[in-house]
Amino acid sequence: MSLSSERLAAMAAGALAAAVLAVLYAPVVIGALFSVIEVTRNGIDWGGFSLAWYGKLWQNQSILDAVRTTLVVSACSVSLAIVLSIALALYVEWEGAIGRRLIELVVYLPFLLPPIVTGLSLLIFFANLGISRGVATIVIGHSVFVLAVLYRLVLTRLQSLPATLFEASADLGATRWQTLRHVLWPQLRSAVATGAILAFTLSFDETLISVFLAGDATTLPLRLWAMMRVGFTPEINALVTLVLLFSIALAIIVSLRMKPEGEMEE
DSSP, X not given: OHHHHXXXXXXXXXXXXXXXXXXXXXXXXXXXXXXXXXXXXXXXXXXXXXXXXXXXXXXXXXXXXXHHHHHHHHHHHHHHHHHHHHHHHHHHHSTTOOOHHHHHHHHHHHHHSOHHHHHHHHHHHHHHHTOOOSHHHHHHHHHHHHHHHHHXXXXXXXXXXOHHHHHHHHHTTOOHHHIIIIIIHHHHHHHHHHHHHHHHHHHHHOOHHHHHHOTTXXXXXXXXXXXXXXXXXXXXXXXXXXXXXXXXXXXXXXXHHTSOHHHHHO
């Protein structure tokens, strides 16, 4: 009886998991399907497979401009967050550091708060300073948002390093810059790369913060939002499919890089 009950429980859990996955991913599959299958008033034309809508996306200059802006914003945001995360992690791990808890609160709070709160707070901040909204404000907003991810990974990697590593470098006469460049950076490089990919994914898909800080600039999520307001078309389905595929690819890369080294070798 116990074995049968366990089997039934496992089957029920599997069925529930399958139902949840179906609910989550069915819209994605349907959107991708309708990006290559034509839907008419008479129904679905299953024999009308075509990549024409993907070609129209490539010819749509407004979408290409939005993609270019999004890539620039994400690259600049991640670069700025990398520098800040390394500097803050080194300071927090320094023996004479003051206000460690306050620094971590400032770093983590924008990521933990709802994006609408973070975006509105930054909007008020820039408005009080008289700074016009645009690409620069989006970059700052995204940097504040993704900083927590990079900071956590860099700090965890830094804390795992033995103190004797730095002591040996100092005994051999290396300056702080030489220690950072030749000893510390090679150890942090993998954590920074993983955090950068994850932060790039978050920045690339971020919408709510961009809504408050964009001004006249348009990122790809904002362009997609504007297209959806006038109704769903195969062009939107094609754009959504490409964005999802890109995001999934980055997520897979992050998951592979975060595996233990021994497991990856196997």
